[in-house]
Amino acid sequence: MVKLADDIEQARASALAAIDAANGDLRDLSLEIHSHPELAYEEHHAHEVLTNFLEGRGFAVERAAHGLPTAFRAVAGSGDPTVAVLCEYDALPGIGHACGHNLIATSGVATGLALAEVLGEGDGTVVVLGTPAEERDGGKADLIRNGAFDDVDAALMMHPGGQSPQMPPGSVRVRAKPNALHALTVRYSGKNAHAAGRPWDGLNALDAMLHAYGGISLLRQQMRPSARVHGIITEGGQAPNIIPDRTAAYFYVREDTVDHLEELKPRVVACFEAAALATGTTLDLTWEGNPYTDMQNSTPLADTYEKWAVEQGMVPVEPEGAGAGSTDMGNVTYAVPGLHPSYSVESTAGNHNAGFTAAAGSEEGHARMITASKALALTLVDLYSQPELLAEAKREFDERAAARASQ
Ligand SMILES: [Zn+2]
Numbered sequence: 001m002v003k004l005a006d007d008i009e010q011a012r013a014s015a016l017a018a019i020d021a022a023n024g025d026l027r028d029l030s031l032e033i034h035s036h037p038e039l040a041y042e043e044h045h046a047h048e049v050l051t052n053f054l055e056g057r058g059f060a061v062e063r064a065a066h067g068l069p070t071a072f073r074a075v076a077g078s079g080d081p082t083v084a085v086l087c088e089y090d091a092l093p094g095i096g097h098a099c100g101h102n103l104i105a106t107s108g109v110a111t112g113l114a115l116a117e118v119l120g121e122g123d124g125t126v127v128v129l130g131t132p133a134e135e136r137d138g139g140k141a142d143l144i145r146n147g148a149f150d151d152v153d154a155a156l157m158m159h160p161g162g163q164s165p166q167m168p169p170g171s172v173r174v175r176a177k178p179n180a181l182h183a184l185t186v187r188y189s190g191k192n193a194h195a196a197g198r199p200w201d202g203l204n205a206l207d208a209m210l211h212a213y214g215g216i217s218l219l220r221q222q223m224r225p226s227a228r229v230h231g232i233i234t235e236g237g238q239a240p241n242i243i244p245d246r247t248a249a250y251f252y253v254r255e256d257t258v259d260h261l262e263e264l265k266p267r268v269v270a271c272f273e274a275a276a277l278a279t280g281t282t283l284d285l286t287w288e289g290n291p292y293t294d295m296q297n298s299t300p301l302a303d304t305y306e307k308w309a310v311e312q313g314m315v316p317v318e319p320e321g322a323g324a325g326s327t328d329m330g331n332v333t334y335a336v337p338g339l340h341p342s343y344s345v346e347s348t349a350g351n352h353n354a355g356f357t358a359a360a361g362s363e364e365g366h367a368r369m370i371t372a373s374k375a376l377a378l379t380l381v382d383l384y385s386q387p388e389l390l391a392e393a394k395r396e397f398d399e400r401a402a403a404r405a406s407q
């Protein structure tokens with residue numbers, strides 16, 4: 001096999017041809033995951049079909065990798081550098097694949113197949129990394145802790161989204177700006193009493209919850225425009241004629257950067273504490289799962305992806321002012337140089353909306369994913385064949401890390 005860099009045009013053509021040749025199988029794989037939605041850390045079916053698929057295509061597959069039962073590591077090629085393409089495959093409660101993670105999984109596989117086709121002996125290693133639990137608890141942070149990125153030089157993935165006036169179908173936001181996020185649960189413990197007969201004997205845990213909810217609503221006026229604090233009450237009492245002695249809630253606190261998030265968190269905690277004081281109840285507050293960081297987009301990777309996205313007919317759009325959602329891919333960009341472009345598909349329903357579930361299973365959505373994956377495959381061909389590109393990405397990554405350390 002010739003070295004990748006010796007016939008780069010042929011390598012590019014072969015990478016794209018490998019995706020085209022697998023298109024029907026990739027569509028089946030995507031629909032198989034789409035029709036079996038599984039929640040965070042429970043993605044056993046997706047784990048099985050993805051690992052079987054990659055093994056059948058010649059990848060060396062490690063199931064239940066890095067200490068997580070539904071993570072996997074599928075490797076092709078040999079030598080340096082090692083580039084990881086990330087798959088996500090968890091769904092949302094009640095509305096299935098409303099974030100299109102079936103497309104993310106399939107895109108990771110498509111890109112991996114393309115590179116496996118063209119990486120000659122010693123040209124480099126491609127890792128298709130299966131990453132559980134993006135929608136909750138931040139599984140990629142577990143993977144980072146367990147060493148999944150220790151031998152990885154760069155990591156890339158993409159995310160589909162609904163259309164908007166700023167992002168018509170076929171457009172791509174190369175540099176995503178997700179928020180840093182930390183989730184928390186709270187529980188108030190009070191004292192039951194007959195709600196009509198002897199209410200003065202009770203300590204009302206629902207009053208505490210509403211007091212906190214109202215306090216956060218008032219605090220919102222003083223938050224930065226980039227802040228988002230939102231939650232649900234998961235336990236609100238037993239019956240109208242019982243003063244509730246137990247209530248519980250699940251909240252997210254988000255900000256545009258990790259630093260802003262750390263500034264906001266104690267102010268939100270104060271709202272919960274104040275409510276306990278005011279109502280005589282007891283507060284139990286727990287920060288849940290892994291915190292999600294903001295994203296450090298690698299400039300060389302972004303510029304390269306943008307070039308190939310345009311070549312594939314996609315239209316780049318600028319990032320929004322304030323980040324929309326949050327993703328644990330942000331955490332990965334603090335571990336290695338990384339990139340997470342978002343591309344739009346034909347759907348007026350946005351992510352986390354049942355309408356988007358249909359788009360994630362549509363022919364059109366699949367075709368958009370294939371186009372975006374081709375741009376990603378061509379980006380990787382550049383990364384493997386142009387050592388200075390990866391060196392520049394590492395230089396920027398190290399400079400940012402040094403700047404943070406000196407703050
Ligand atoms: Zn998602």
Ligand SMILES: [Zn+2]
Pocket residue numbers: 099135325351352
């Ligand atoms: Zn999502």
